[in-house]
Amino acid sequence: MTRIAVIGGGKIGEALVAGLLEAGRATKDLVVAEQFPARAKEIAEQFGIRVTTVADAAEGADLIVVAVKPSDVDGVLTALGEVELDSDREQLIVSLAAGVPTSRFEPKLPAGFPVIRAMPNTPMLVGEGMSVIAPGRYVKEAHLELVRDVLSAVGKVTVVSENQMDAVTAVSGSGPAYFFLVVEAMVDAGVSLGLTRRTASELVVQTMLGSAAMLDRSEESATELRAAVTSPAGTTAAAVRVLEQNGLRSAFIEALHTAKDRSAQQGAIND
Numbered sequence: 001m002t003r004i005a006v007i008g009g010g011k012i013g014e015a016l017v018a019g020l021l022e023a024g025r026a027t028k029d030l031v032v033a034e035q036f037p038a039r040a041k042e043i044a045e046q047f048g049i050r051v052t053t054v055a056d057a058a059e060g061a062d063l064i065v066v067a068v069k070p071s072d073v074d075g076v077l078t079a080l081g082e083v084e085l086d087s088d089r090e091q092l093i094v095s096l097a098a099g100v101p102t103s104r105f106e107p108k109l110p111a112g113f114p115v116i117r118a119m120p121n122t123p124m125l126v127g128e129g130m131s132v133i134a135p136g137r138y139v140k141e142a143h144l145e146l147v148r149d150v151l152s153a154v155g156k157v158t159v160v161s162e163n164q165m166d167a168v169t170a171v172s173g174s175g176p177a178y179f180f181l182v183v184e185a186m187v188d189a190g191v192s193l194g195l196t197r198r199t200a201s202e203l204v205v206q207t208m209l210g211s212a213a214m215l216d217r218s219e220e221s222a223t224e225l226r227a228a229v230t231s232p233a234g235t236t237a238a239a240v241r242v243l244e245q246n247g248l249r250s251a252f253i254e255a256l257h258t259a260k261d262r263s264a265q266q267g268a269i270n271d
């Protein structure tokens with residue numbers, strides 16, 4: 001079985017570990033490196049897995065998943081310098097760090113060591129993640145297959161070229177936050193219309209779940225599905241007009257452009 005070391009026991013590291021365990025991966029095949037003792041203890045107790053240092057975690061791992069903030073990547077690379085990494089053993093690194101190119105890893109690793117850049121999202125916690133992977137220059141098909149296999153246990157996986165990863169980050173990496181924000185806004189709207197917060201939440205969450213299921217299962221596009229809800233001169237048309245007047249569509253476009261730029265910026269500078 002593939003042994004996986006997750007470097008960084010934060011939000012996305014936790015989502016990955018939880019999703020993999022839920023999907024049936026054994027606790028003995030997972031190890032986490034987390035620098036903050038309190039957080040390390042929390043992870044170890046919550047999941048019953050070993051939490052250790054970067055070097056110790058990476059030593060026996062087939063897959064080293066780097067799940068730290070972009071500004072902490074260099075620190076992890078320094079710590080990995082203490083480990084005898086071995087690409088012949090099919091060891092490889094998967095970096096989840098937004099914006100950080102594989103070319104930032106490669107010169108600091110043994111010659112030819114494979115690095116895959118990946119962008120997952122938090123719904124992998126419930127097996128419904130969207131993970132996008134992009135190969136670095138030393139990655140072979142077998143490496144991509146291994147990572148695809150691991151991540152497909154926690155949702156969908158697709159492959160793009162690395163120059164698309166900042167756009168991917170803006171769309172699906174950050175994407176869950178946009179939907180949670182829409183839910184918050186609709187719940188607040190429901191409350192302002194006189195519903196209790198509990199009822200408004202139930203209505204909005206189930207509406208989102210049902211709409212997502214339709215998008216997933218139907219042959220029709222989002223535009224067609226929306227048209228089917230929009231009766232002539234009805235309530236939906238009235239609401240959509242106000243949303244468009246208030247720039248909802250262009251707000252999303254501008255927001256995602258800004259997210260893409262921020263991703264690239266985080267990889268370019270070390271802030």
Ligand SMILES: NC(=O)C1=CN([C@@H]2O[C@H](COP(=O)(O)OP(=O)(O)OC[C@H]3O[C@@H](n4cnc5c(N)ncnc54)[C@H](O)[C@@H]3O)[C@@H](O)[C@H]2O)C=CC1
Pocket residue numbers: 007008009010011012013033034035036039054067068069070072075076079096097098119120121122173174
């Ligand atoms: N949160 C999300 O939804 C997603 C995050 N990402 C990426 O994943 C990375 C981590 O994000 P989050 O989990 O949200 O951040 P976070 O701040 O919650 O977690 C990072 C963790 O790494 C630990 N860490 C940092 N340096 C370390 C080291 N040298 N050794 C051991 N542990 C170390 C920190 O103590 C912290 O617990 C970022 O690069 C982000 O761009 C990617 C996709 C989605």
Ligand SMILES: O=C(O)[C@@H]1CCC=N1
Pocket residue numbers: 098169173174
């Ligand atoms: O907000 C961030 O920078 C990270 C990357 C994608 C989701 N969270």
